[in-house]
Amino acid sequence: MTLNLYNTLTRKKEPFEPLRKGKVGMYVCGPTVYDLAHIGNARPIIVFDVLYRILIRSYGIENVQYVRNITDIDDKINNAALEKGISIDKITEPTIEAFHQDISELNALPPTIEPRATDNVSEMIQLIQELIKRNHAYEVNGHVIFDVQSDPKYGSLSGQNLEQILSGVRVEVASYKRSPADFVLWKPSDKNLPGWDSPWGRGRPGWHIECSAMSRKHIGDCIDIHGGGLDLIFPHHENERAQSECSFPESRFVRYWIHNGYLTVNGEKMSKSLGNFVTIRDALCNLPGEAVRLFILGSHYRAPIDWNERQLDQARSSINRLYTSLRNVKDLNVHESYQIPSDIVIDALEDDLNTPAALTEIYRLASLLNKESSCDKLERLKGALISSAQLLGLLDQDINSWFLDSKETKNISTDEIDTLILKRNKARKDRDFEEADHIRGILDEKGIILEDSEHGTKWRWKR
RNA sequence: GGCCAGGUGGCAGAGUGGUUAUGCAGAGGACUGCAAAUCCUUGUAGAUCGGUUCGAUUCCGAUCCUGGCCUCCA
Numbered sequence: 001m002t003l004n005l006y007n008t009l010t011r012k013k014e015p016f017e018p019l020r021k022g023k024v025g026m027y028v029c030g031p032t033v034y035d036l037a038h039i040g041n042a043r044p045i046i047v048f049d050v051l052y053r054i055l056i057r058s059y060g061i062e063n064v065q066y067v068r069n070i071t072d073i074d075d076k077i078n079n080a081a082l083e084k085g086i087s088i089d090k091i092t093e094p095t096i097e098a099f100h101q102d103i104s105e106l107n108a109l110p111p112t113i114e115p116r117a118t119d120n121v122s123e124m125i126q127l128i129q130e131l132i133k134r135n136h137a138y139e140v141n142g143h144v145i146f147d148v149q150s151d152p153k154y155g156s157l158s159g160q161n162l163e164q165i166l167s168g169v170r171v172e173v174a175s176y177k178r179s180p181a182d183f184v185l186w187k188p189s190d191k192n193l194p195g196w197d198s199p200w201g202r203g204r205p206g207w208h209i210e211c212s213a214m215s216r217k218h219i220g221d222c223i224d225i226h227g228g229g230l231d232l233i234f235p236h237h238e239n240e241r242a243q244s245e246c247s248f249p250e251s252r253f254v255r256y257w258i259h260n261g262y263l264t265v266n267g268e269k270m271s272k273s274l275g276n277f278v279t280i281r282d283a284l285c286n287l288p289g290e291a292v293r294l295f296i297l298g299s300h301y302r303a304p305i306d307w308n309e310r311q312l313d314q315a316r317s318s319i320n321r322l323y324t325s326l327r328n329v330k331d332l333n334v335h336e337s338y339q340i341p342s343d344i345v346i347d348a349l350e351d352d353l354n355t356p357a358a359l360t361e362i363y364r365l366a367s368l369l370n371k372e373s374s375c376d377k378l379e380r381l382k383g384a385l386i387s388s389a390q391l392l393g394l395l396d397q398d399i400n401s402w403f404l405d406s407k408e409t410k411n412i413s414t415d416e417i418d419t420l421i422l423k424r425n426k427a428r429k430d431r432d433f434e435e436a437d438h439i440r441g442i443l444d445e446k447g448i449i450l451e452d453s454e455h456g457t458k459w460r461w462k463r
Numbered sequence: 464g465g466c467c468a469g470g471u472g473g474c475a476g477a478g479u480g481g482u483u484a485u486g487c488a489g490a491g492g493a494c495u496g497c498a499a500a501u502c503c504u505u506g507u508a509g510a511u512c513g514g515u516u517c518g519a520u521u522c523c524g525a526u527c528c529u530g531g532c533c534u535c536c537a
Contacts, residue, residue: 167465230467260537314487364485453495
């Protein structure tokens with residue numbers, strides 16, 4: 001089977017074919033770095049990481065250009081900097097660093113390139129000049145505005161025509177705009193705000209232009225896959241499409257538009273005013289990164305998904321189950337020829353990233369692994385399980401560290417644990433089960449689970 | 464008002480015109496001094512009303528309901 005993807009532009013699942021045979025260019029909208037990333041930001045990171053992994057598998061990592069930008073010019077950043085009386089890089093640098101830390105715990109592969117808006121202002125200016133030259137933009141009072149009426153295709157991505165968009169306008173419209181739907185490409189900066197010299201005076205770019213400029217610079221005039229959250233369809237991606245295609249009408253801007261669904265928290269939209277804003281960092285305090293990942297991948301990427309305790313407990317139990325089945329074969333070496341993912345997992349993922357169906361097969365492999373006794377079959381199953389899970393970015397950790405490392409400050413050392421286990425086993429030998437159970441109780445309170453077997457007693461942390 | 468998604472068992476969540484999804488939780492059993500883990504058994508769901516069909520959770524229509532977008536947003 002070949003990769004099929006649901007294209008927002010056509011509202012249909014389509015077989016994926018890149019423009020240039022054997023080469024793929026994918027652009028995903030990355031974070032605006034004014035604050036810690038939240039779990040809603042984590043969803044596209046994880047979803048497009050899985051897409052990246054299956055593209056790498058088919059095309060080779062050297063043939064997939066995965067661009068994920070960092071937007072480090074933005075009025076939210078400016079406001080935060082003004083409020084604290086510091087320069088914007090004092091806001092953006094630590095935020096970028098935190099973002100990288102957070103998503104590495106989610107086991108997301110680094111993109112091929114991660115361009116920053118601040119490094120691409122001249123490209124944006126060039127693009128704006130091109131739009132003015134082609135009569136798609138006009139200058140007023142130091143602003144440069146995109147003229148939506150000059151673009152007959154405006155609205156085609158979000159499935160609306162200009163009339164429908166205008167009927168929905170509910171924000172006060174700046175008087176210098178020709179049409180209420182016109183949007184800003186460039187705006188002037190006063191001396192308190194960061195600014196760049198331009199043909200229109202010192203100023204800064206509008207919201208959408210950075211993605212048009214950076215995708216063109218790093219992929220080209222036509223990008224194969226453009227991804228992001230559902231809420232970016234309008235206006236962000238609609239405007240990007242308009243800018244890119246109007247400045248270079250010889251090419252379609254994007255072949256496949258892919259959008260992930262929303263994430264709610266306890267059934268409600270996440271927002272600062274509701275106080276239900278969950279950062280990735282908060283989430284990782286009491287949940288392993290892979291449990292977050294499993295939670296996200298447990299639903300189809302286009303379906304809505306709700307963040308709540310019960311769901312997270314389920315994800316935690318499920319990931320533990322998978323690691324547990326690997327623990328039983330942790331010393332078994334898998335020959336390279338067995339390190340191949342299951343066809344069922346590949347087919348599921350290639351069918352518009354059906355991660356729940358892929359997980360079903362992964363659970364089945366784990367279950368077979370638990371039951372199997374023949375060494376050769378165990379080796380095949382272990383190879384298939386790990387290779388399949390790695391397409392989803394799961395089961396990537398060392399088995400011992402999964403069960404024996406703890407993020408929390410340990411209130412007991414491994415030596416103490418071993419001593420207690422020795423003591424308990426002596427008690428068991430003497431059939432002093434009261435003492436044995438007492439010791440089990442002590443360790444249980446410290447968050448340690450003991451497992452007796454004919455090969456001795458093993459311990460692990462509750463996770 | 465316009466546009467777009469959905470409504471599946473206790474929870475989460477897929478595929479599918481006719482046979483067990485799967486995971487978590489629950490119940491019973493095996494194993495164990497007790498546990499844990501694992502294995503076995505178990506649940507008979509598809510918003511409502513029509514239609515098509517030998518047969519519909521799956522196709523079609525209507526109704527009801529929920530969520531999202533309509534220039535802050537992943």
